[in-house]
Amino acid sequence: xxxxxxxxxxxxxxxxxxxxxxxxxxxxxxxxxxxxxxxxxxxxxxxxxxxxxxxxxxxxxxxxxxxxxxxxxxxxxxxxxxxxxxxxxxxxxxxxxxxxxxxxxxxxxxxxxxxxxxxxxxxxxxxxxxxxxxxxxxxxxxxxxxxxxxxxxxxxxxxxxxxxxxxxxxxxxxxxxxxxxxxxxxxxxxxxxxxxxxxxxxxxxxxxxxxxxxxxxxxxxxxxxxxxxxxxxxxxxxxxxxxxxxxxxxxxxxxxxxxxxxxxxxxxxxxxxxxxxxxxxxxxxxxxxxx
Amino acid sequence: xxxxxxxxxxxxxxxxxxxxxxxxxxxxxxxxxxxxxxxxxxxxxxxxxxxxxxxxxxxxxxxxxxxxxxxxxxxxxxxxxxxxxxxxxxxxxxxxxxxxxxxxxxxxxxxxxxxxxxxxxxxxxxxxxxxxxxxxxxxxxxxxxxxxxxxxxxxxxxxxxxxxxxxxxxxxxxxxxxxxxxxxxxxxxxxxxxxxxxxxxxxxxxxxxxxxxxxxxxxxxxxxxxxxxxxxxxxxxxxxxxxxxxxxxxxxxxxxxxxxxxxxxxxxxxxxxxxxxxxxxxxxxxxxxxxxxxxxxxxxxxxxxxxxxxxxxxxxxxxxxxxx
Numbered sequence: 001x002x003x004x005x006x007x008x009x010x011x012x013x014x015x016x017x018x019x020x021x022x023x024x025x026x027x028x029x030x031x032x033x034x035x036x037x038x039x040x041x042x043x044x045x046x047x048x049x050x051x052x053x054x055x056x057x058x059x060x061x062x063x064x065x066x067x068x069x070x071x072x073x074x075x076x077x078x079x080x081x082x083x084x085x086x087x088x089x090x091x092x093x094x095x096x097x098x099x100x101x102x103x104x105x106x107x108x109x110x111x112x113x114x115x116x117x118x119x120x121x122x123x124x125x126x127x128x129x130x131x132x133x134x135x136x137x138x139x140x141x142x143x144x145x146x147x148x149x150x151x152x153x154x155x156x157x158x159x160x161x162x163x164x165x166x167x168x169x170x171x172x173x174x175x176x177x178x179x180x181x182x183x184x185x186x187x188x189x190x191x192x193x194x195x196x197x198x199x200x201x202x203x204x205x206x207x208x209x210x211x212x213x214x215x216x217x218x219x220x221x222x223x224x225x226x227x228x229x230x231x232x233x234x235x236x237x238x239x240x241x242x243x244x245x246x247x248x249x250x251x252x253x254x255x256x257x258x259x260x261x262x263x264x265x266x267x268x269x270x271x272x273x274x275x276x277x278x279x280x281x282x283x284x285x286x287x288x289x290x291x
Numbered sequence: 292x293x294x295x296x297x298x299x300x301x302x303x304x305x306x307x308x309x310x311x312x313x314x315x316x317x318x319x320x321x322x323x324x325x326x327x328x329x330x331x332x333x334x335x336x337x338x339x340x341x342x343x344x345x346x347x348x349x350x351x352x353x354x355x356x357x358x359x360x361x362x363x364x365x366x367x368x369x370x371x372x373x374x375x376x377x378x379x380x381x382x383x384x385x386x387x388x389x390x391x392x393x394x395x396x397x398x399x400x401x402x403x404x405x406x407x408x409x410x411x412x413x414x415x416x417x418x419x420x421x422x423x424x425x426x427x428x429x430x431x432x433x434x435x436x437x438x439x440x441x442x443x444x445x446x447x448x449x450x451x452x453x454x455x456x457x458x459x460x461x462x463x464x465x466x467x468x469x470x471x472x473x474x475x476x477x478x479x480x481x482x483x484x485x486x487x488x489x490x491x492x493x494x495x496x497x498x499x500x501x502x503x504x505x506x507x508x509x510x511x512x513x514x515x516x517x518x519x520x521x522x523x524x525x526x527x528x529x530x531x532x533x534x535x536x537x538x539x540x541x542x543x544x545x546x547x548x549x550x551x552x553x554x555x556x557x558x559x560x561x562x563x564x565x566x567x568x569x570x571x572x573x574x575x576x577x578x579x580x581x582x583x584x585x586x587x588x589x590x591x592x593x594x595x596x597x598x599x600x601x602x603x604x605x606x607x608x609x610x611x612x613x614x615x
Contacts, residue, residue: 006476008538009568015475021524021533033315046535048315050560051524055536060600065593075340149534151317151559154426158534158560165523172527173562190562191524192534197317198426209296215429217416228428229316 001078005069010060013069016053021191025052026148026160027084027270030234032072035079039096041071044263049233051158051192053146058164090288092262093186093195096247097121097137100180105146108208112176117277120205124171124188139240140169140207143281145193147231153200155215159193159237164277169193173203184210186239197229211250212240212261222257236266238288255287264288294407296440297391298353302411305411305430305442306404307343309555311410319421319557320539321421323428324578325402326505327607328366328463332406332612335383337451339470342410343420343567345436347403349581351394356386358443360449361408366463367579368399379461385453399465400579412445423506423556425612461610463579468494471552471573472591478532478564486547490566491590498549499582503530503556506577507549514547514566526562534562540569541587541606550588572599 004016015032016027033049036056043062048055058068097237100123110116114195115123127137145159152158161168173189178201181187185196187204194204196213200217224230231237242250266287272282296303306329309322311386323329323346330340338344345352351369361381364371371378372393378384380403386392394403413420413431422430431442479487493511501507516529525564531545537543537553544550552569554577569577570591580586591599 004481007474007568007593008477008565009474009540009570010593011571012538012568012599014536014538016535018522019525019533020522022346047313048559049536050536052533055537055538057311057538060597062548065597088401138376149317149560151536152534153558154317154423156317190526190531190534199424207602215426217426217433233317 005073007065008055010065011057012060013056013065013072014053015055015072018052021052021160022164023160023273027086028079029054030086031079032075034162036072036076039071039075042095042174043068047186049149049150050151051160086234086268088234088236088266088268090238090264090266091230092238092240092285092288093181093210094187094242094246095208095210095239096211096242096244099209099247100135102185102206102209105178105180105182109174109178111151112174112178114172114175121207124169124205124207128173129168133279137241139167141241144238144284145238147233147235148192150229150231153198154179154217155231156195157195157231157235157237160191161193162273162277162281163237171205174205177203179235181206182209184213186210211247211254212259213240221254222254222259223261236268236284238285262288264290294442295355295357296352296436296438296467297355297437299438300347300352301350302435303345303352304424305312305343305349305413305423306346306417306433307340309422310417310423310429314559315328315415315615317559318426318428319423319555319559321423321555322419323404324555325366325404325463325575327575327603327610328402329404329406329459329608331381331610332363332365333410335365335451335455335457336361336406336408338406338408338410342412342445343476344407345405347394347405348401349397351403353391353393353519355391356388356503358388358444360386362386362392363406365404365457367403367404369400370395370398372386379456381455383451383453387531397598400463401479402578402596406446407453408447412443412548413602425556433464433468451518457610457615458613461606462612465579465597468587469580470587470589471575472570472595473542473567474570474587474591474596475567477538478565479566481515481516481529481564483515483517483565486516491588494585494587495550497582497584501580503554504558505551505553506580507551509549511550514544516547521605524527530564531562532564534560537559537565540570540571540574541565542567542569543608554578554613570596570599572596572603
């Protein structure tokens with residue numbers, strides 16, 4: 001990894017931890033942004049971790065750009081040592097794969113897709129070497145995902161699956177972006193999964209929909225009353241395939257204010273994960289479904 | 292104690308000076324695109340500079356007042372009228388209960404800022420009254436105003452008087468060709484030397500789809516990239532990167548063809564390389580650019596960016612002093 005520093009205008013420091021995506025790069029980004037937050041550097045206004053990079057916005061009237069850069073570089077070595085472990089939580093997200101709403105949308109924008117004759121799921125399964133859509137869904141929902149960035153629009157999680165690189169699902173984005181995507185669509189582009197938090201434009205492949213709101217500016221949803229956004233970088237997500245009936249039942253529970261997401265605190269170690277991804281994920285899933 | 296919206300204009304939103312602090316969760320700062328003009332309008336009517344006002348793009352709204360108020364319109368030249376009688380811009384004027392504020396055609400600039408004594412009183416969400424329509428957040432029900440809306444007025448005014456003016460030399464100045472100063476950086480190294488040169492040499496034009504999220508430009512030569520094997524996770528197009536944060540003012544060029552400068556309602560991140568950033572002193576100006584406006588990007592260094600920032604601050608102070 002080669003860390004690269006740059007300025008975004010006179011009021012942002014932009015740091016690329018690595019050109020390519022990896023869990024290690026993400027962990028460095030997360031621990032660096034945590035270190036910046038904890039060090040309470042004067043003049044910092046926004047601290048934004050991303051997949052393999054991060055950005056700090058500051059007020060140059062309070063601290064000069066060169067001083068700000070020096071402060072961040074000073075934190076780098078300390079953060080590198082603590083980069084390997086994380087106390088976080090695992091959240092189960094029900095997904096109705098191949099649902100009628102995203103299906104209707106993907107058919108509507110078929111001429112913008114690499115494979116106008118099939119569906120996004122069929123295409124993704126094929127280009128990733130799966131014999132069938134159900135096998136692909138099994139891989140997509142089998143191993144958990146790290147929320148490696150929240151953004152693009154309010155509350156949208158970018159997710160990176162916790163598997164060896166050879167097993168990473170990779171799918172190109174649409175040839176030309178769609179002008180519409182249903183709210184709560186579970187999508188995928190490049191090596192990243194996402195959940196569209198609001199309805200709008202998008203270029204990711206469409207796999208299904210979750211009945212569980214993840215952004216609620218009115219803060220009426222029971223579990224979004226404290227804060228309107230569910231996800232934060234470092235959360236771990238496990239998708240759970242559900243059918244139409246289970247989807248509809250969850251929607252009803254949400255509307256009645258009685259849905260509580262399945263969510264458990266977990267500890268994650270990057271070294272343990274590298275030693276055995278399968279074993280680490282097994283432990284995470286036990287924690288999710290344990291007592 | 293309210294404004295009744297008779298006609299909303301093209302897109303009129305409630306804005307203050309923004310909602311910093313939540314960009315890491317994808318919520319942009321929002322707020323007036325031309326902050327200096329909103330601040331000036333507020334000062335004219337005796338409001339705090341950061342009070343919420345209305346931002347009207349290209350076309351003004353038609354509004355009935357149900358109480359007496361002092362009003363000022365700054366920014367774009369779009370003559371305000373009270374019951375059909377034209378009022379000067381950059382100058383406070385009185386509106387009586389029952390009177391209607393409307394606007395003539397846009398003459399220059401793009402966004403007019405309407406401040407009303409007392410300020411617009413919508414709920415404060417995450418520290419701001421600004422509207423973020425994409426997230427249905429803040430402002431009036433999280434959206435642009437519609438006919439029939441009743442927008443409440445606040446009481447946080449220190450008693451503005453009609454007939455006060457911002458001196459001519461402190462107003463927004465529009466030129467034939469606009470210049471946006473930009474600091475190269477971020478993923479600048481992805482461009483060939485040739486592309487790095489043509490980007491600053493060419494005259495670009497504002498594209499019709501320019502909005503609060505970002506201003507798109509077209510008409511310059513396509514940019515070429517230094518060849519490389521795309522990094523894992525970056526996507527296949529040479530303009531793709533592993534999705535990163537996007538600084539405010541950053542200039543992304545999807546496919547190397549049409550630069551987009553992200554503005555107050557910016558998408559907070561994504562997978563397109565950025566070649567640099569428009570300096571913060573020139574962000575207000577972008578909010579006043581009309582579609583087809585010829586624009587050049589001017590390459591500057593950090594020292595110039597900081598100097599421009601200080602000059603902008605000094606100008607704001609002169610506006611304050613002229614109205615105190």
